[in-house]
Amino acid sequence: MSRCLVLAEVIDGALAAVTAEAVGAAVALGDEVVLAVAAADPDALVAAASFTGVTEIVTVAVGGSDRDHDLAKQIAAAVIADVAPDVVVAPFTIRSTSFGPALAHSLDLALVADAVALQRDEDGALTAIRSIYAGRVHAEVTFPTDRPVLALVRPSVWVPADVGSPVASRSLAVDVEPSKVRALDLVRPSGDVDLTRADVIFSIGRGVGSQENIAAFADVAERLGVALAASRPVVDAGWLPAVHQVGQTGVTVKPRLYVAFGISGALHHLAGMQNSKTILAVNTDGDAPIFGYADLGAVADVHEVVEQLQSLI
Amino acid sequence: MKVAVCVKQALEVSRYLEFTADGTRVDPAFVTTMVNEADLSAVEEALALVESAGDGEVVLFSAGEDGADEALRVALALGPQRAVRVWADGLALDDARTVGAALAQAIAAEAPDLVLCGVQSADTGQQSTGPVIAAAWGVPWVPVAHGLSLSGSTLTLHRDFEAGVTETVEVHLPAVVTIQVGANVPRYGTFKDKMRAKKADIPVVEPVGLPAPRMVVTRLTAAPGGSGRSLEMIKGGPADVAARIIALVREAN
Numbered sequence: 301m302s303r304c305l306v307l308a309e310v311i312d313g314a315l316a317a318v319t320a321e322a323v324g325a326a327v328a329l330g331d332e333v334v335l336a337v338a339a340a341d342p343d344a345l346v347a348a349a350s351f352t353g354v355t356e357i358v359t360v361a362v363g364g365s366d367r368d369h370d371l372a373k374q375i376a377a378a379v380i381a382d383v384a385p386d387v388v389v390a391p392f393t394i395r396s397t398s399f400g401p402a403l404a405h406s407l408d409l410a411l412v413a414d415a416v417a418l419q420r421d422e423d424g425a426l427t428a429i430r431s432i433y434a435g436r437v438h439a440e441v442t443f444p445t446d447r448p449v450l451a452l453v454r455p456s457v458w459v460p461a462d463v464g465s466p467v468a469s470r471s472l473a474v475d476v477e478p479s480k481v482r483a484l485d486l487v488r489p490s491g492d493v494d495l496t497r498a499d500v501i502f503s504i505g506r507g508v509g510s511q512e513n514i515a516a517f518a519d520v521a522e523r524l525g526v527a528l529a530a531s532r533p534v535v536d537a538g539w540l541p542a543v544h545q546v547g548q549t550g551v552t553v554k555p556r557l558y559v560a561f562g563i564s565g566a567l568h569h570l571a572g573m574q575n576s577k578t579i580l581a582v583n584t585d586g587d588a589p590i591f592g593y594a595d596l597g598a599v600a601d602v603h604e605v606v607e608q609l610q611s612l613i
Numbered sequence: 614m615k616v617a618v619c620v621k622q623a624l625e626v627s628r629y630l631e632f633t634a635d636g637t638r639v640d641p642a643f644v645t646t647m648v649n650e651a652d653l654s655a656v657e658e659a660l661a662l663v664e665s666a667g668d669g670e671v672v673l674f675s676a677g678e679d680g681a682d683e684a685l686r687v688a689l690a691l692g693p694q695r696a697v698r699v700w701a702d703g704l705a706l707d708d709a710r711t712v713g714a715a716l717a718q719a720i721a722a723e724a725p726d727l728v729l730c731g732v733q734s735a736d737t738g739q740q741s742t743g744p745v746i747a748a749a750w751g752v753p754w755v756p757v758a759h760g761l762s763l764s765g766s767t768l769t770l771h772r773d774f775e776a777g778v779t780e781t782v783e784v785h786l787p788a789v790v791t792i793q794v795g796a797n798v799p800r801y802g803t804f805k806d807k808m809r810a811k812k813a814d815i816p817v818v819e820p821v822g823l824p825a826p827r828m829v830v831t832r833l834t835a836a837p838g839g840s841g842r843s844l845e846m847i848k849g850g851p852a853d854v855a856a857r858i859i860a861l862v863r864e865a866n
């Protein structure tokens with residue numbers, strides 16, 4: 301039987317939900333699954349990390365931040381040396397992607413980033429699928445050498461593993477060199493907007509064209525009593541404050557209705573809104589990827605639509 | 614100071630598409646190319662850093678066949694001094710490890726102070742090239758970054774995490790940084806730069822001694838529709854779309 305090592309994602313000292321999905325991916329391969337948990341106080345996380353299907357938990361006490369990718373890489377390398385897995389699974393998140401590819405180089409692991417499926421073929425060899433070209437194409441990939449594989453798996457694809465009865469854990473002492481990246485300051489989002497509570501969200505993207513054009517959307521949103529959100533470029537351009545941003549590096553929302561005005565539907569935006577109950581997309585490009593994720597669509601100019609909204613309310 | 618920037622010709626494919634006979638590429642008839650968006654922001658960041666340092670040069674690198682020259686010329690038109698293409702017959706461009714190792718060889722030969730890459734390529738989105746280059750070249754790196762400023766050999770910058778968390782970090786050069794999409798607004802080059810870019814001589818550097826690719830693409834297929842939702846297109850003009858939106862809002866609110 302092959303051995304699969306899952307690298308838990310720890311955020312602010314707590315186990316992140318994507319860890320359960322990465323374990324789900326590993327368990328589905330039918331391998332022996334070892335879960336590595338590195339945190340300031342990893343023993344406190346063992347109960348939450350006792351997923352069904354995990355045979356052993358290896359804990360590593362870390363003396364630094366869980367955002368430090370230099371430390372994360374050193375710790376992962378030590379755990380891999382200790383566990384000797386055939387496959388290493390971690391979530392395709394900013395934390396794991398920060399060290400994963402560098403780790404793959406240093407340990408000569410085969411690397412597949414952003415995998416949406418993992419399988420074993422008739423001979424038991426690992427294969428994977430990547431979703432590329434704005435989700436339009438699936439690429440089947442194989443690993444022709446006998447090097448272990450590091451698979452970074454896309455969030456929200458695998459069914460998360462359930463927490464079951466306590467799993468045996470052991471601690472591994474890892475000597476790390478001081479990180480070469482020094483953290484100075486941390487800013488968490490703040491503001492008086494809470495998109496997560498909104499029943500209806502109007503979200504505007506780069507398709508609105510300019511800051512002046514936002515007024516009309518803000519106006520209809522206010523008059524209809526719905527929240528105003530945005531894709532990242534709108535925030536980057538300074539047209540709206542960061543608390544309005546939906547997506548991987550913004551807020552994750554699940555409203556009853558999400559209306560996307562001039563948003564293309566990039567993976568990072570979808571990550572923040574794809575679980576909305578109803579999604580309506582307005583876009584001049586009938587070929588825009590967002591239509592693949594919407595219940596209702598209109599190939600229309602957002603300016604004409606917002607004008608009509610203003611005159612209808 | 615010398616800043617190296619990696620750029621890539623990214624592909625965009627149409628919704629309806631066909632594949633090449635061997636099934637591992639999208640038929641070029643269904644492909645358009647453009648310079649990867651985040652890479653142009655990396656070029657802008659590099660030019661701004663060299664400007665504020667007072668002197669230095671920006672050198673572009675791209676791994677790929679002849680077509681990569683196109684991306685290099687577009688990026689050269691913003692103002693970088695030189696461009697280098699990295700290529701050897703059969704170089705396995707699907708494997709981020711191979712690409713990163715090949716670029717690292719060419720970059721190391723130039724001994725820059727800083728290497729910038731786009732955070733990811735828009736077409737295949739692995740977010741891996743920058744970190745692999747750093748490991749292969751043996752220097753520290755900072756991913757998903759913006760707002761770079763340099764004081765002596767200390768680089769201060771912001772890096773993004775999920776859920777709107779941003780950390781300010783410091784790293785000593787030489788280092789590799791991947792630049793977040795939208796980190797800045799890339800400049801339009803001057804007319805002179807554009808003319809120079811057109812005529813620029815782009816040498817090809819051949820990487821040697823790379824290991825066999827550890828990951829290969831065996832087959833491409835059209836992806837099954839995104840999300841399992843079934844799409845209804847709203848009929849009529851903007852007024853009908855607006856009326857439908859209002860009806861849905863009233864239902865949901």
Ligand SMILES: Cc1cc2nc3c(=O)[nH]c(=O)nc-3n(C[C@H](O)[C@H](O)[C@H](O)COP(=O)(O)OP(=O)(O)OC[C@H]3O[C@@H](n4cnc5c(N)ncnc54)[C@H](O)[C@@H]3O)c2cc1C
Pocket residue numbers: 504505506507508530531532533534545546547548549550551561562563564565566567568569572582583584585588600601602603732733757793794
């Ligand atoms: C690590 C990382 C994290 C990221 N995090 C986030 C995140 O949290 N949130 C986020 O949103 N993005 C995020 N991004 C950026 C993401 O990849 C995309 O670049 C971004 O979502 C694109 O925003 P957009 O759809 O508004 O713009 P574009 O992709 O430029 O799309 C604009 C759309 O508007 C349409 N359009 C243009 N004019 C009109 C008109 N008049 N009427 C109607 N439609 C029109 C166009 O057809 C196009 O489809 C992240 C990227 C990375 C690498």
